[in-house]
Amino acid sequence: MKKEIPYKIYLEEHEMPKQWYNVRADMKKKPAPILNPQTLKPITLEELSEIFCVELAKQELDDVNPYIDIPEEIRNFYKMYRPSPLVRAYCLEKKLGTPAHIYYKFEGNNTSGSHKLNSAIAQAYYAQKQNLKGVTTETGAGQWGTALSMACSYFDLDCQVYMVKCSYEQKPFRREVMRTYGASVTPSPSMTTDVGKKINAEFPGTNGSLGCAISEAVEAAAAQNGYRYVLGSVMSQVLLHQSVIGLEAKSALDKYGIKADIVIGCAGGGSNLGGLISPFAGEMLRGEADYKLIAVEPISCPSLTRGKYAYDFCDTGKVCPLQKMYTLGSGFMPTSSHAGGLRYHGMSSVVSEIYEQGLMEARSVRQTEVFQAAQEFARVEGILPAPESSHAIKVAIDEAIKCKETGESKNIVFGLTGTGYFDLYAYQKYNDGVMGDFVPTDEEIETSLSLLPNIDI
Amino acid sequence: MKKEIPYKIYLEEHEMPKQWYNVRADMKKKPAPILNPQTLKPITLEELSEIFCVELAKQELDDVNPYIDIPEEIRNFYKMYRPSPLVRAYCLEKKLGTPAHIYYKFEGNNTSGSHKLNSAIAQAYYAQKQNLKGVTTETGAGQWGTALSMACSYFDLDCQVYMVKCSYEQKPFRREVMRTYGASVTPSPSMTTDVGKKINAEFPGTNGSLGCAISEAVEAAAAQNGYRYVLGSVMSQVLLHQSVIGLEAKSALDKYGIKADIVIGCAGGGSNLGGLISPFAGEMLRGEADYKLIAVEPISCPSLTRGKYAYDFCDTGKVCPLQKMYTLGSGFMPTSSHAGGLRYHGMSSVVSEIYEQGLMEARSVRQTEVFQAAQEFARVEGILPAPESSHAIKVAIDEAIKCKETGESKNIVFGLTGTGYFDLYAYQKYNDGVMGDFVPTDEEIETSLSLLPNIDI
Numbered sequence: 001m002k003k004e005i006p007y008k009i010y011l012e013e014h015e016m017p018k019q020w021y022n023v024r025a026d027m028k029k030k031p032a033p034i035l036n037p038q039t040l041k042p043i044t045l046e047e048l049s050e051i052f053c054v055e056l057a058k059q060e061l062d063d064v065n066p067y068i069d070i071p072e073e074i075r076n077f078y079k080m081y082r083p084s085p086l087v088r089a090y091c092l093e094k095k096l097g098t099p100a101h102i103y104y105k106f107e108g109n110n111t112s113g114s115h116k117l118n119s120a121i122a123q124a125y126y127a128q129k130q131n132l133k134g135v136t137t138e139t140g141a142g143q144w145g146t147a148l149s150m151a152c153s154y155f156d157l158d159c160q161v162y163m164v165k166c167s168y169e170q171k172p173f174r175r176e177v178m179r180t181y182g183a184s185v186t187p188s189p190s191m192t193t194d195v196g197k198k199i200n201a202e203f204p205g206t207n208g209s210l211g212c213a214i215s216e217a218v219e220a221a222a223a224q225n226g227y228r229y230v231l232g233s234v235m236s237q238v239l240l241h242q243s244v245i246g247l248e249a250k251s252a253l254d255k256y257g258i259k260a261d262i263v264i265g266c267a268g269g270g271s272n273l274g275g276l277i278s279p280f281a282g283e284m285l286r287g288e289a290d291y292k293l294i295a296v297e298p299i300s301c302p303s304l305t306r307g308k309y310a311y312d313f314c315d316t317g318k319v320c321p322l323q324k325m326y327t328l329g330s331g332f333m334p335t336s337s338h339a340g341g342l343r344y345h346g347m348s349s350v351v352s353e354i355y356e357q358g359l360m361e362a363r364s365v366r367q368t369e370v371f372q373a374a375q376e377f378a379r380v381e382g383i384l385p386a387p388e389s390s391h392a393i394k395v396a397i398d399e400a401i402k403c404k405e406t407g408e409s410k411n412i413v414f415g416l417t418g419t420g421y422f423d424l425y426a427y428q429k430y431n432d433g434v435m436g437d438f439v440p441t442d443e444e445i446e447t448s449l450s451l452l453p454n455i456d457i
Numbered sequence: 458m459k460k461e462i463p464y465k466i467y468l469e470e471h472e473m474p475k476q477w478y479n480v481r482a483d484m485k486k487k488p489a490p491i492l493n494p495q496t497l498k499p500i501t502l503e504e505l506s507e508i509f510c511v512e513l514a515k516q517e518l519d520d521v522n523p524y525i526d527i528p529e530e531i532r533n534f535y536k537m538y539r540p541s542p543l544v545r546a547y548c549l550e551k552k553l554g555t556p557a558h559i560y561y562k563f564e565g566n567n568t569s570g571s572h573k574l575n576s577a578i579a580q581a582y583y584a585q586k587q588n589l590k591g592v593t594t595e596t597g598a599g600q601w602g603t604a605l606s607m608a609c610s611y612f613d614l615d616c617q618v619y620m621v622k623c624s625y626e627q628k629p630f631r632r633e634v635m636r637t638y639g640a641s642v643t644p645s646p647s648m649t650t651d652v653g654k655k656i657n658a659e660f661p662g663t664n665g666s667l668g669c670a671i672s673e674a675v676e677a678a679a680a681q682n683g684y685r686y687v688l689g690s691v692m693s694q695v696l697l698h699q700s701v702i703g704l705e706a707k708s709a710l711d712k713y714g715i716k717a718d719i720v721i722g723c724a725g726g727g728s729n730l731g732g733l734i735s736p737f738a739g740e741m742l743r744g745e746a747d748y749k750l751i752a753v754e755p756i757s758c759p760s761l762t763r764g765k766y767a768y769d770f771c772d773t774g775k776v777c778p779l780q781k782m783y784t785l786g787s788g789f790m791p792t793s794s795h796a797g798g799l800r801y802h803g804m805s806s807v808v809s810e811i812y813e814q815g816l817m818e819a820r821s822v823r824q825t826e827v828f829q830a831a832q833e834f835a836r837v838e839g840i841l842p843a844p845e846s847s848h849a850i851k852v853a854i855d856e857a858i859k860c861k862e863t864g865e866s867k868n869i870v871f872g873l874t875g876t877g878y879f880d881l882y883a884y885q886k887y888n889d890g891v892m893g894d895f896v897p898t899d900e901e902i903e904t905s906l907s908l909l910p911n912i913d914i
Contacts, residue, residue, distance in 0.1 A: 006470045007536035013463045079464035080548065080839050091537065091611075109566045111841040111876070153836040154548075173881035177841060179888045180832055375637055379610040382537050384568040384634060419568070421878045424630035431636045 008085040009252040016083050017247040018070055020240045022059075023278040024350060025066035026285040029357065031236070031349040032324035032457070034060070035311065040455060043321050051218075051320075052237070053126040053228055059237040066282075068240065070122075077121045077154060078244070081110035086252035087416075091380040093400070100403035101258075102396060104416040105249045105276065106383065111177065112147035114341075114386065114418030115272045116232055119241035120144070123230045124151035133226035134158025138188065138213035141167055141340035142174030143418065144232030149183035159183040160227075162190070162216045165208035167340075174422055188213040195219055195317070211316025211330075218319045233269030234314055234323070234348050242275025249413060250279045260291055262399055264414040266391035267295040267304060267362070268341045270348030276415040277351075277360065284359050293360035294399075295351070296391040298370075300438040301334040303327055303347045304355055304362035306445055311455040312346055322455070325352040328440075329448035335438035337367055338426030339387040345448075363395055366437040370394050371430040374420070386418035387426055465542040466709040473540050474704040475527055477697045479516075480735040481807060482523035483742040486814065488693070488806040489781035489914070491517070492768065497912060500778050508675075508777075509694070510583040510685055516694040523739075525697065527579075534578045534611060535701070538567035543709035544873075548837040550857070557860035558715075559853060561873040562706045562733065563840065568634065571798075571843065571875030572729045573604035573689055576698035580687045581608035590683035591615025595645065595670030598624055598797035599631030600875065601689035606640035616640040617684075619647070619673045622665035624797075631879055645670040652676055652774070668773025668787075675776045690726030691771055691780070691805050699732025706870060707736045717748055719856055721871035723848035724752040724761060724819070725798045727805030733872040734808075734817065741816050750817035751856075752808070753848040755827075757895040758791040760784055760804045761812055761819035763902055768912040769803055779912070782809040785897075786905035792895035794824055795883030796844040802905075820852055823894040827851050828887040831877070843875035844883055 024030055033042035048057035059068065070078075089102040107115035127135050134157050139145030145161040152159035161183050168175055168187035178185050188208045189196040193216045199206060221229040232238065253260055263280050265273035273295055283289040295304055303326045312327040314320040327346040328334075334343045347355075354360050367387070374390035376397070377383070385393060392414040403410050420427065429435040481487055490499035505514035516525065527535075546559040564572035584592050591614050596602030602618040609616035618640050625632055625644035632642050645665045646653040650673045656663060678686040689695065710717055720737050722730035730752055740746040752761055760783045769784040771777040784803040785791075791800045804812075811817050824844070831847035833854070834840070842850060849871040860867050877884065886892040 007533075008470075010467050013465075076464075076547075080544075087537075090533075111835070111839055111878075113878075150839055154839075172885065173878075176881040176885045176888060180835055180841065180884050182836065378568070378637055379639065382568055382607055382611075384637065421568075421570075421630075424633040427637050428629065428633045431633060 003256055005088050005256050007090060008087050009256060010085055011083040011248060011251055013079055015251060016075070016078065017244055018075065019067040020070055021243040021247055021278050021282060022062060022066055022068060022240050023282050024063035024236065026282045027353065029353070030063045031353040034349070035322040035455070037313065037318055037320065037322060048321070051229055053130045053132070055126040055129065056123060056237050059240055060235060071125060074122055074125050081117065083248050084109060086249055089381055092377060095380045096397065096400050096404065098400040098404040099407060099409040100400040101409060101411045102400055103411065103413045105245055105413070106416045107245060108383065108386070108416065108419035112143060112150055113421060114143050114147065115242060115245060115275065116144050116147035117150060118244050119232065119238045119271065120147035120151040121154065122241040124148065124155045124157055127228060128155040128157055132157065132228055134160060135228055135230045136160040136217040136221040137230050137232070138162045138210060138217045140164050140210050142171055142178070142422070143341060145183065145185070146174060146177050147232070148230065149178040149181035152183065153181040160220060161185045162188040162213040164188055164210055164213050171422065188216050190216060193219045209316065214315040215317035215319055233271040234346065236348070236350055238271045239274035239278065239348055239350050242271050243278045245272065245275040245415065246277060246279040249276065258411055260413045261410040262292045262294065262412045264294045264296060264392045264395050264412065266342060266388050266415070266417065267297045267347065267351070268388060269344045270351035272415055272417045274348050274351045281354050281359050294395055295355065295360055295362040296395045297362065297364050298337055298339055298342045298391065299364040299366050300337045300440065301328070301343050302364040303345060305364045308449050308452065309352060309356055310452050312452055314346060323349040325349045326355065327452070328445060329452050331451055332448040335440070337438060338423065338429070339367065339391065341388040342391065365391055365394050368435055368437050371435060373397050383416070384420045385416060386420045387423050389415070389417040392416070460713055462545050462713050464547060465544050466713065467542055468540040468705060468708055470536055472708060473532070473535065474701055475532065476524040477527055478700040478704055478735050478739060479519060479523055479525060479697050480739050481520035481693065483739045484810065486810070487520045488810040491806070492779040492912070494770065494775055494777065494779060505778070508686055510587045510589070512583040512586065513580060513694050516697055517692060528582060531579055531582050538574065540705050541566060543706055546838055549834060552837045553854065553857050553861065555857040555861040556864060556866040557857040558866060558868045559857055560868065560870045562702055562870065563873045564702060565840065565843070565873065565876035569600060569604035569607055570878060571600050571604065572699060572702060572732065573601050574607060575701050576689060576695045576728065577604035577608040578611065579698040581605065581612045581614055584685060585612040585614055589614065589685055591617060592685055592687045593617045593674040593678040594687050594689070595619045595667060595674045597621050597667050599628055599635070599879070600798060602640070602642070603631060603634050604689070605687065606635040606638035609640065610638040617677060618642045619645040619670040621645055621667055621670050628879065645673050647673060650676045666773065671772040672774035672776055690728040691803065693805070693807055695728045696731035696735065696805055696807050699728050700735045702729065702732040702872065703734060703736040706733065715868055717870045718867040719749045719751065719869045721751045721753060721849045721852050721869065723799060723845050723872070723874065724754045724804065724808070725845060726801045727808035729872055729874045731805050731808045738811050738816050751852055752812065752817055752819040753852045754819065754821050755794055755796055755799045755848065756821040756823050757794045757897065758785065758800050759821040760802060762821045765906050765909065766809060766813055767909050769909055771803065780806040782806045783812065784909070785902060786908055788908055789905040792897070794895060795880065795886070796824065796848065798845040799848065822848055822851050825892055825894050828892060830854050840873070841877045842873060843877045844880050846872070846874040849873070
């Protein structure tokens with residue numbers, strides 16, 4: 001007899017994952033190795049450990065071990081805001097009149113407002129274990145910076161955040177959350193680094209960019225004893241930590257005997273998507289099950305659907321290791337959109353390789369239809385979703401409507417990565433009917449792709 | 458054998474309350490009857506039904522039935538964001554080095570960001586059952602307006618919110634949440650009501666006040682067929698709905714064999730406090746157990762600690778029924794503070810009577826020490842608390858430190874009513890070290906109290 005499915009499936013604490021899952025271990029064809037930006041050769045553990053903590057560098061390079069123990073201190077922190085619920089969207093189903101069963105894994109119930117905390121706490125933990133004094137990072141909209149400041153506060157680490165100047169000024173509230181958690185937040189470009197001074201001199205009054213903030217954070221880490229630089233997405237270590245999302249989702253489904261048919265995630269750098277789909281992709285790779293996996297990206301920044309699978313720099317400053325990935329080119333400047341977390345030129349090498357192997361499909365959607373889906377969802381399910389997460393909502397609704405047409409009651413699972421409490425300016429634009437859509441021209445994309453480094457190893 | 462206590466105690470859905478608890482039924486001496494503002498006589502059901510929905514008017518006047526069924530539709534909505542977790546504050550305990558066990562009932566994990574949704578959904582439900590077209594209300598900071606807009610969206614009711622003009626302009630994000638849920642939000646005083654026009658004419662350029670917004674909302678409800686006015690606190694019906702907080706907390710404690718020693722809530726109009734303490738006060742009234750109940754109010758608006766127990770108007774416009782309550786006088790203007798939800802001149806008649814009978818004590822605290830406690834809490838427990846909720850945190854920490862001194866391992870339970878995501882301006886003031894404290898003078902309070910209506914029935 002099947003158990004009745006509650007509105008929210010919570011695992012018990014003892015059912016929470018004790019190991020992260022490393023999907024690379026189950027891939028016969030592995031993602032291409034990451035390259036040292038100076039030598040353009042596969043980076044060694046020693047070289048990588050100059051940028052990241054040793055343990056994190058090991059995780060970054062490990063494509064062999066399928067399971068990696070989650071240290072107890074991290075598991076205890078996870079218990080403060082995890083397990084996150086797997087929610088059955090009964091009200092959305094009813095509103096749509098669909099026979100599909102819709103589930104979402106909701107990662108927004110913590111003060112960082114998103115899944116970013118899952119990796120931030122792990123990175124802070126290893127930094128503390130290595131007796132570092134602190135870490136540096138960049139943040140755009142502020143989600144990653146917030147998560148990292150929470151994690152550093154917990155482990156008593158200094159946290160230095162370089163925040164893109166226009167966000168620093170336009171999003172003072174995110175900045176204040178970080179300050180409340182004890183982080184120092186510096187608008188970038190600043191006068192505290194050489195690269196910041198240089199950019200300020202060249203472009204007086206510039207609003208800054210993520211590329212510049214990365215460069216400042218890397219320089220600041222290198223200039224201080226006992227500091228390392230940390231990153232919130234794209235890297236394989238981050239996807240490893242984020243596998244906790246997929247593992248919990250899978251356990252919750254298994255607990256009620258539910259077999260997912262479709263698994264959907266929004267795609268920026270790939271951290272939440274990779275984390276969510278990893279255990280499902282793993283079963284596909286091992287030939288145990290089949291799923292329809294869907295990545296959803298903004299039409300304004302379509303790395304999977306219109307990019308090229310090639311080696312590229314992860315940052316515009318070209319100081320981070322290179323990855324082979326679906327990319328629009330590190331110089332690609334997506335036009336303004338309100339899903340700040342999805343405005344990344346590339347895609348995690350793990351997600352890219354999963355896509356390349358045909359295990360996953362990708363779709364791009366317009367932000368106006370994304371906000372329409374967000375509003376529809378909010379009105380019946382209560383939660384005001386982040387613009388990024390709403391990309392997944394849009395496609396989940398599309399798939400549920402298809403089920404209505406065919407009469408199939410498929411199980412649709414999507415990742416609701418976060419809340420939109422700090423994105424109300426975007427909702428205001430939508431509510432006022434003045435939100436636009438931006439689609440890059442073929443010429444823009446070709447020009448950007450023509451500047452890709454020519455590397456084949 | 459005692460079960461190990463998890464970080465978060467969640468009830469199963471089938472363990473959630475199916476009835477609200479009406480503490481008045483267990484009181485030998487009942488709260489004094491509420492009065493019709495026109496006749497100054499106890500208001501009748503018929504008269505009250507002109508202001509509120511009939512079912513809500515019945516609940517308002519019912520001091521006999523201890524349990525009232527929660528309709529299934531409301532229970533289903535509750536399942537979307539409830540049960541709320543009872544969290545064991547392991548990290549805060551460790552930080553304080555206290556032998557006390559600290560628990561908090563966290564009501565912030567929904568888009569309204571607070572417990573207000575518990576009553577909003579009930580009031581919207583009864584409005585829909587009565588085939589109303591919509592409801593009107595006022596909102597100050599916007600928490601109640603947000604909760605009501607979510608509830609009305611769920612039940613397809615029109616929702617008209619009069620928002621104090623300075624908040625409308627200074628807190629555009631709360632306004633946008635309400636608009637996203639389909640509510641119409643009008644800055645008050647507006648030109649859409651007679652009272653609004655009058656006030657605009659008398660005080661050109663005024664920033665508005667809660668009293669004025671109430672008057673506009675009441676007038677708007679009366680002027681439209683099929684509309685009623687709804688309120689988010691102070692009324693006994695609201696406390697009844699909020700009893701779900703205390704009932705869940707009690708069940709969660711019972712599930713693990715934990716006996717609370719101290720129960721702490723912040724006190725504004727009394728809705729969350731009354732809801733949290735009701736089941737505990739009920740056991741005290743029935744002679745079944747003893748608890749130390751503590752109400753915490755801001756020193757800037759000290760209705761319990763410095764007010765008078767007397768009949769007073771609930772609103773400055775004097776259009777709502779009068780209650781006998783601890784009050785500073787309906788004309789009392791608390792100096793500016795960042796806990797907008799606690800800037801109310803009076804206190805729910807139920808909470809007032811519980812206090813009068815000596816079942817509960819009250820303390821007032823300064824906002825600077827409240828924000829210090831908030832920051833300390835946020836840094837170890839992760840959650841960024843609302844300024845209102847942080848009043849309870851402050852006293853919970855005080856009590857835990859007392860336990861450290863005496864070596865007692867008491868069980869301290871407090872209500873964490875909401876999150877501070879829309880209160881970052883206040884945190885900024887605190888982070889910048891420019892937050893002040895405001896203590897009303899004896900003269901100010903005496904002057905305000907001298908204007909109380911002279912009623913004794």
